[in-house]
Amino acid sequence: MxxxxxxxxxxxxxxxxxxxxxxxxxxxxxxxxxxxxxxPADRLVAEMVPPPRFDSVRFDTYVPDPAQPSQSEAVRVLEDFAAGLGGRPAAGGRRGLFGFGRSKAPKAPAGPRGVYLDGGYGVGKTHLLASLWHATDAEPSRKAFGTFVELTNLVGALGFQQTVRTLSGHRLLCIDEFELDDPGDTVLVSSLLARLVEAGVALAATSNTLPGRLGEGRFAAADFLREIQGLSAHFRTLRIDGEDYRHRGLxxxxxxxxxxxxxxxxxxxxxxxxxxxxxxxxxxxxxxxxxxxxxxxxxxxxxxxxxxxxxxxxxxxxxxxxxxxxxxxxxxxxxxxxxxxxxxxxxxxxxxxxxxxxxxxxxxxxxxxxxxxxxxxx
Structure with a gap:
């Protein structure tokens, strides 16, 4: 019409x-x-920051449900995570949590280089992810925040190699609503995150699906098991239990x-x-x-x-x-x-x-x- x-x-x-x-x-x-x-493509990169709803959120504005101790534990772990990203220790200095502190010549750590917030909708995962972004001591141009869809759209706009070059200079990449809806996305994201981890970029993600089960029920995940397992290897999973906060007493x-x-x-x-x-x-x-x-x-x-x-x-x-x-x-x-x-x-x-x-x-x-x-x- x-x-x-x-x-x-x-x-x-x-x-x-x-x-x-x-x-x-x-x-x-x-x-x-x-x-x-x-x-424009350059605007897509510049706008990879927490959305307006989460401009003012911080770890101390997150209100854990007393009946769900995993929520308080997630705050504690993420605060340590942010502290580990806050500085650049001298060569040979102690690494931060999960090996995230970086020397002048960072090497990919043996263990996971990311944290993955898993839980149902409405338990505050995005609040915590945005709080991590705000708490990380880095210039906004050296940390990025976007949904999984926005990340794949960025690759579509810039191309894979340019996206790798653009994000490789970042200290932190936060990916909200991590989902894999088709095999192409599985291979694309697996390759992208592997390259970014090699470059020393720390990862944080949220989803309603454990990283080892991404894509389950939507495509033949078994055919792409290696890629899915590769994605899972980048993350330590933090389970956040609880009910949708929008339904608590409202x-x-x-x-x-x-x-x-x-x-x-x-x-x-x-x-x-x-x-x-x-x-x-x-x-x-x-x-x-x-x-x-x-x-x-x-x-x-x-x-x-x-x-x-x-x-x-x-x-x-x-x-x-x-x-x-x-x-x-x-x-x-x-x-x-x-x-x-x-x-x-x-x-x-x-x-x-x-x-x-x-x-x-x-x-x-x-x-x-x-x-x-x-x-x-x-």
Whole structure:
């Protein structure tokens, strides 16, 4: 379908095209479907820092669950990990934790050169990973933070050799949401991390899947066992137990609103977007996932009408990436139609990508809760 310019409001099809409220300020909502951002490769590297939601997090702002001692233990280990990365001892000096302290001529350590935070969604793994990035005593240009998808997108933009050269000068690479969805990614990431470890780069990663089981249920992992085992050898695993912190003592997510309420809120909220959910899903197929951050970065809210179940797995995985970028940027999501826990069918929630879908539901639920303040219930 043809898309209007951002200044002209939402697309003309679907419930999102409802007229603006007559008794409120009309701020001409934006449309995600009208945006096709272009992101230069050098910007991809410069923006490999913790997302805005995690700008101010630190180890001392993480609140461990007293019933889950592994959470406090993870903080202690990561604080030591950061201290081990903080300096460059003289040649022959004592190495830091896991052999991370580096001499003038670093050699690849015999043991793991990374730490891997494994646990369910919502236990604070990204908070801890970002805290490690902040605590590491290195210039921002010498430490990088990105999701697994952003890392593979970087390789696609720069090429493998240039990515190795660019990241080899870093002291630390943090990889959030580490997942292997296909054999190509397995070989690519295994090769990349091996080269970076050889160059003396320390690694830290989070995932819902133990490193030895990456790819399980999604492709023939047994055929790529050597690559998967090679990845696992780079990391010491820290298991973080607990329930989703967004569900600890918090109110239930609000039920979806009406089309009229969503449209009214979009027109009354400066910097909000307004789109029909089916149109947005179609548009995401035309925008590379590496650009979803740029697609949503300046929005104050995302308003969607007609939320319905996602029709297929490719569409679902794109929506997962969008949910991650919205959550990173703390963009509230106001929606009509079905509640977010009905986005993915039972076959998806029981399949190989189920942890991604549960994470998306958890994050969209939190953003829907944040969006309740946008609705005028009078």
């Amino acid at each position: 043809s898309s209007p310019s951002p200044a002209s409001g939402p697309a003309t099809s679907g419930p999102a095209a409802s007229a603006p409220p007559a008794d409120g300020a009309d701020t001409a909502p934006l449309s995600l479907c009208a945006r096709e951002p272009r992101v 109110p239930e997510a609000p039920a979806p609103y009406s089309d009229e309420q969503v449209t009214r809120a979009a027109h009354a909220t400066a910097g909000a977007s307004l789109d029909a959910f089916p149109d947005l899903l179609d548009h995401l197929a035309r925008v590379h996932p590496s650009r979803y951050g740029a697609l949503t970065g300046d929005l104050s809210a995302v308003c969607l009408t007609g939320v319905r179940p996602v029709p297929d797995q490719s569409t679902a995985l794109r929506l997962v990436v969008l949910a991650d970028r919205l959550y990173d940027r703390e963009v509230p999501v106001l929606a009509s139609g079905l509640p977010f826990d009905q986005l993915f069918g039972e076959d998806m929630l029981n399949g190989g990508y189920r942890k991604k879908y549960f994470r998306a539901i958890s994050r969209l639920t939190a953003l829907a809760r944040d969006a309740a303040r946008l609705v005028d219930t009078r």
